[in-house]
Amino acid sequence: MNVLIVGSGGREHAIAVKVAESKKVGKIYAAPGNAGISEVAECVNIPAMDFSMLIDFAKEKNVDFVIVGADDPLVAGAVDEFEKAGFKVFGPRAEAAMIEGSKAFSKNLMKKYKIPTADYEVFTSADKALEHLKKVKYPIVLKADGLALGKGVLICDTEGEAFEGIRTIMQDKKFGNAGDTIVVEEFMTGPEVSVLCFCDGDTIKPMTSAMDHKRAKDGDKGLNTGGMGNISPSPFYTKEIEEFCMENIYKPTMSAMKSEGRPFKGVLFVGLMLTPDGVKVLEYNARFGDPEAQVVLPRMKSDILEVMEACVDGRLDEVELDFEDNAAVCVVLASDGYPLFYDKGKEVTIKEGFGKDGLYLYHAGTKFVDRKIVTAGGRVFGVTATGKDLKEARDRAYKATELVEFENKYMRTDIGKKAIEG
Structure with a gap:
């Protein structure tokens, strides 16, 4: 079947590579895509938020299945619009995407349905928020309610920092x-784990x-970013913790969203x-x-299109979800200065070695200029390697970063270090 992927980042590149492996796939389109995605899909210069143009294109190309990858179009109702036009589309409708679109909504949902989370208060007045900050225990976390490209979270160690936040x-x-x-939230300590879940409105897998490694600098220092690297699996996420989460977090969240009239279909990310x-x-x-x-x-053995179709059709309970018994590490290559100020348009040199033996180069912020690949964002690439364990995957990933060069290239040097040593 013909597939349209909506988005342009490293996430959409990873999805496109996986979709290309499916035995069910025909032609893959990506809108707008990027330089790397163009290796496995036909990229079309249509913005992810231009739903009318996307739908017209999908009709013209006889697209059978649409995957909305990015947060902005999901929250803005891309799935709703594609469904109205008669397309089968993977992702939550706007009413369900609100679980990401509003941190106040998600926090209030957890409180109402007794899903464990940090203590918090919500404010629409800066004056009232400032008054509250005089009474809290530091450090404290400030979260912008809406979408902010993963950067709208500030950890404040002092009252002065919080006031400035x-x-x-x-x-x-x-x-x-x-x-x-x-949202003004209690500061929590401990290992952070990310779990992505396929959902069909009733079943969650x-x-x-x-x-993730959110901070810009080594040692978890610096500003929050969209993510400077990642490892899988987390050694801190034991079988006992997984079972607790299934009964006390994953299933209750699905049930809560359905009770609220917002059944969730797609991928639910639980941090x-x-x-x-x-x-x-x-x-x-x-x-x-x-x-x-x-x-x-890269560790997923199941056919991603089969799983996604099952989510859309409400029959996720009928499919198996299998992963390799290995590990993967991703090191983000960023433009120096990210997430604040950085230069774009730097020509990129990529040596041979990716696309085989468990080495992947995912493009996050690139484009073609005069047939040359240049940087077009703060996060430029994700260099991913698999291995028999985290140490081998980490060693391979960092070695592979040497295959990519561009002016003002920056990366953290400690992705996965704490997990391996811990």
Whole structure:
């Protein structure tokens, strides 16, 4: 069948590579795609938020199945629009994507249905938020309510930092309307684990675990980013923890969304914190994580189109979800200065070695200019390697980063180090 993938990042590249492996796939299109995705799909210059043009294109090309990868179109109702036009489409409708689109909504959902999470307060007034910050225990976490490219979370060690954070989010509007409402949340400690789950509205099936590295600098220092690297599986995510999460987090979340009239179909990302007080939900996302997809999908044995179709059709309970008994590590190559200020348009040199023996180069921020690949974003590539264990995968991934060169290339040097040593 012909497939259209909506999005342009490393996540969509990982999805496209996996879709290309399916025995059910015919022609793959990506809108807008990127330089790397063009190796496995025909990229079309249609913005991910232009639903009318996307639907017209899908009709013209006789697309059978649509995969909406990115958060903005999901929250804005891309799935709803494709369904109205008669397409079979993978992803949550807007009413369900609200679980990512509003942190206040997701926190209130967890409180109502007794799903374990950090204590919090929600504010729509900067003055009231500032007054609250005089009474809390530090450190504290500030979260812009809406979508902010993974950057709308500030960890504040002091009252002064928190006051500045309120000004940045709510008054200076650094994240636009996403900061109209803010969540002030208890700071949790412990290993962080990401679990992506396929969902069909009733059934939920977790994939293999992953562990993100959000901070820009080594040692988990610097600003929050969209993710500087990832590993899979997480050695901290034991069988006992998985069983606890299934009964106390995954199934209750599916049930809660259905009870609220927002049945969730697609991929539910559950960010977990393994605190001294037990497992708690850090956040939800309504799609594959990025770069979680770049370590989870290379380990997936099941046919991704079969699983996605089962989610859309409400028969996920009929399919098996299998993963390799190995490990994967992704190291993000970024433009120096990310996530604040960085140069684009730097020519990229890629040596041979990717695309075989468990080595992947996922393009996150690239484009073609005069037939040459140049940088077009803060996160430029995800270099992923598999191995028999995390140590071997990590060694291979870092070795493979030497195959890619561009001016102002930057990466963390400690992706996976803490997990392996721990």
